[in-house]
Amino acid sequence: MTSVFFKKAAIALTFCAITLSVSAQTKSNFKSWAQTPPMGWNSWDSYGPTVTEAEVKANADYMAANLKKLGWEYIVVDIRWFVENDKAGGYNQTDPIYVMDEYGRYLPSVKKFPSSANGKGFKPLADYMHSKGLKFGIHIMRGVPVKAVNEKLPIKGANGITADKIYTTELQCKWLRDNYTVLANKPGAQEYYNSIMELYASWGVDFIKIDDLSRPYHLGEIELIRKAIDKTGRPIVLSTSPGETPIANADHVKEHANMWRMVDDVWDIWKDLPHLMNVAQGWYPYIAPGTWPDCDMIPLGRIAIRGERGKDRMTRLTKDEQYSLMSFFTILRSPLMFGGDLPSNDAFTTSLLTNTAVLKMHRESTDVKQLFMKDGLLAVTSRNSKTGERYIALFNIGDKDTRDISVNLKDLGVTGKVKVKDLWSGATNTQTDAVLSRSIAPHASVLVSVGK
Incomplete structure (x- = not known):
């Protein structure tokens, strides 16, 4: 009996040691997930909160056929994929229809993403990306859903703790009120973030952009997120958004995120680029493999099909301005997330994304200085x-x-x-x-x- 007890105890200790070792290894290796700046497509500039599965796949098909060989690989579904009734041009904040599970975790709208039916989530769509040699990403808002708090939904893995025990209304996002702030020191807070990252990892997510995280800088929630991603054991690139990320938090963000926004949204307006150049002056020392100051999405090609700002259009930037934007993004070694609808690209836009000499500089250069x-x-x-x-x-x-x-x-x-x-x-x-x-x-x- 004693022998059996000690044998079981030894096995348990060995398992714990292996688990801790894997967790520590994952934490130490997260910067290796993006040794060069991530390159891909994001749905926001073209489709706002209304992008559909068919549109995502169309952009993925284009990338796989035309851009993958040059290093473009991420397909990112941006904001509010879990809301059934958003409209072109903005958010429905009066009567949004949220989709979530019994643990208060958002699920894809079947109306927008038919393959997510029957509890499959984004796994079928992620599998589609992976079958083409691409990687799949999603956007979420920082915090815990207001709906989960109001309904006192249980947090998975938190031993009965409910969502209303981990939140505060302070610092709630001012421009989108889907979620409340998570109090990082509350029992259940870590388990909440663990639960959503566990779900995303099970879907096959490779990239996650988390909004309302950097301005103001939510240090506590960022640390919860980093630990939760590490716990999954899956290499999920973490992108914090939007800017301006405080330069005072530079050392912290580079130890917890793979990329972080330097400024708010960059659109097809010239004034946004000089502003970005000015803010970027403080970030040159932090450009390094695995951790990248982020210029924001590339607002070129056909944008605002159902986007937030303006009507369906080709970018308003002149060709000289487009060259300037791409030259700055690439020499700075910013992540490159194209915002235009890829299948709508004209020859000039395509030339900006496929120049091998420029992409070689972006991929291989070092010692970036102003x-x-x-x-x-x-x-x-x-x-x-x-x-x-x-x-x-x-x-x-x-x-x-x-x-x-x-x-x-x-x-x-x-x-x-x-x-x-x-x-x-x-x-x-x-x-x-x-x-x-x-x-x-x-x-x-x-x-x-x-x-x-």
């Missing part, structure tokens, strides 16, 4: 540790005059005769002059590589 930002001019540089190339992006963010902008190559460790390649056009020339100088029109830019 050289200067003054008087409406911006210069950013990085280098390719494999080839020795130095990348340089020059921007005229002023509104009126064509301007000359110059960079001393000697300051970057580049001397002698060099080859200068325009990454967008592919045009090359050689020069021995130590100064790289270009004349740039308002809102335009130049992106080059410099090497022997």
